[in-house]
Amino acid sequence: MREKRVAEAQCYKENLAEPSFSQGAVSVSKAKNRQHRKDGCQVICGIGLDIVERDRMLQKIADQRFVARILVPEEQKIFNQLSPKRKTEFLAGRFSAKEAYAKAKGTGIGASLSFQDICIIDDPAGKPVLTSRLDHGEYTHVSITHTRESAAAVVVIESLSGQSAY
Numbered sequence: 158m159r160e161k162r163v164a165e166a167q168c169y170k171e172n173l174a175e176p177s178f179s180q181g182a183v184s185v186s187k188a189k190n191r192q193h194r195k196d197g198c199q200v201i202c203g204i205g206l207d208i209v210e211r212d213r214m215l216q217k218i219a220d221q222r223f224v225a226r227i228l229v230p231e232e233q234k235i236f237n238q239l240s241p242k243r244k245t246e247f248l249a250g251r252f253s254a255k256e257a258y259a260k261a262k263g264t265g266i267g268a269s270l271s272f273q274d275i276c277i278i279d280d281p282a283g284k285p286v287l288t289s290r291l292d293h294g295e296y297t298h299v300s301i302t303h304t305r306e307s308a309a310a311v312v313v314i315e316s317l318s319g320q321s322a323y
Contacts, residue, residue: 199315202316203262203263203314205311205312212306215245224236229272258287260312262314274289285300295316
């Protein structure tokens with residue numbers, strides 16, 4: 158399966174015209190976050206989606222062991238400063254985003270990837286930024302949303318063509 162994805166990415170690269178990465182084509186914020194090279198292009202190498210019921214997190218929120226299993230210390234500091242309603246949204250959103258990342262990587266949460274290997278902290282503009290020990294030069298996009306009943310997240314992992322997220 159991995160070889161097939163790498164081959165598809167290489168085929169994708171070969172069928173594209175040379176991308177242009179002049180300052181006019183790439184915004185300053187994207188230029189800071191992405192590692193482009195002149196002979197390659199970013200390709201999607203993983204997509205993950207997860208949804209969780211907020212009631213499930215509401216039942217677990219008082220269990221400090223559960224919270225410590227899901228959130229890394231930096232996330233726990235933010236979590237502990239929130240109101241009870243925001244705590245539920247925060248925990249459900251981070252849980253869902255970490256599950257979505259594990260799906261995008263193709264590993265799931267388990268022996269090779271745990272919740273503690275993933276950290277999601279908002280940038281100054283409020284955008285969630287995901288970092289993981291499994292990052293190998295990829296750029297990870299994450300979006301988290303919640304309603305009264307659920308929280309959901311989508312993760313898209315980009316890599317330079319010919320490289321794999323796995």
